[in-house]
Amino acid sequence: MSLPAFRVARPKTVEEAVRVLSEWGPEAMVIAGGTDVVPNLQMRLFSPKLLLDVKSISALRGITIAGAGALRIGALTTLTEILAAPVVRRRYAVLASAVATIAGPLQRNMGTLGGNLCLETRCLWYNQSYFWRKSLGGCLKFPMPNAHAAHPETLCHVAPGGKRCWAVWSGDSAPALLTLEAEIEIASSRGARRLPLGEFYHNDGMNRIALGRDELLTAVHIPARTASRRGIYQKLRIRDSIDYPLAGVAVTLDVDREGICREARVAVAAVNPAPVLVREAGEQLVGQKYSPQLVEEIARAAFRTGKPLTTSASTPVYSREMLRVFTRRALENAWRQSNGGENSH
Ligand SMILES: Cc1cc2nc3c(=O)[nH]c(=O)nc-3n(C[C@H](O)[C@H](O)[C@H](O)COP(=O)(O)OP(=O)(O)OC[C@H]3O[C@@H](n4cnc5c(N)ncnc54)[C@H](O)[C@@H]3O)c2cc1C
16 A cells, blocks of 8 residues: 655754644654554555654653663653663563563564554554545544435444544553553643653543644653562463554552562553553552452453453453453462562562
């Protein structure tokens, strides 16, 4: 499939980039590694007049460790660079385990953390060629004027009659970063701002992230206090190879020497239009020792947090059940590591 026509701007600084974004507004689109943007352009999911290629902005690259041990990861840092960083593997293992599951080596060499956090949401009925979508008359996310005048209930093929788009969040790093209480740094011509990652996602398949068209994601910050947590990411996909998640669960735990949980976070992805924290994990695990019943309760809470519909190759029933199974396995794994098992301090 060919690419549509567009112009390309290649700024060298963040200031230059945000100036171009504010001049072009919704007609511009940022491209970093391009592993998501390029196939989407080929399918004509959108046709920006200008691509803002940020790869020459060196200030967006690299991982720095602040005095207290907090991490700043530039938005342009590639997934391969994150995996190769000893500080990530040793202290923020949940992020390493999530990034290791993203696509294959080629995409990880090109794909960036910023691009991964800003991915388009995905749906069986949307991530298709223009011809395919047009022959179905479009959908909520890809409206075609007048196509549904006679049958407006068919506008969403997933939830007929619904007015909300259920295209799912299918990025793997976001749930891991949610369990690490990460914040993102955003720049625009109005200045810079920081936002907790949890507030970045709208849980709306059409309006997925809190990023204005004149804004650039510049970095991710992980606080030092989460470095002592044990964590792991588990992912369901059709092949155990290059594939977006059909369900994903990230877990981090901080357990003291007596085996009592001091902090816990569980986040699920690919089952809602946003990556979401499982509220009960923080509330019910803290102050408790391991027990199979407690772990099963949190696994059931993860099951309830995920609300998958038929947006992917998996059935909703199977994705939800796997959320429960993965949450149980991930919690048991993280608890085992904390109690002096593999990878312990
Ligand atoms: C075959 C295949 C399999 C894949 N499997 C997975 C998978 O298993 N898991 C997964 O998570 N992803 C997967 N991906 C998607 C992709 O490879 C990764 O998510 C990658 O990290 C995207 O980064 P990128 O730099 O290439 O993003 P791009 O394609 O450059 O951009 C993606 C989106 O982010 C925006 N963007 C990028 N950088 C910025 C920024 N700094 N500020 C503001 N907006 C920005 C772009 O405008 C675009 O909307 C797969 C892709 C392919 C082709």
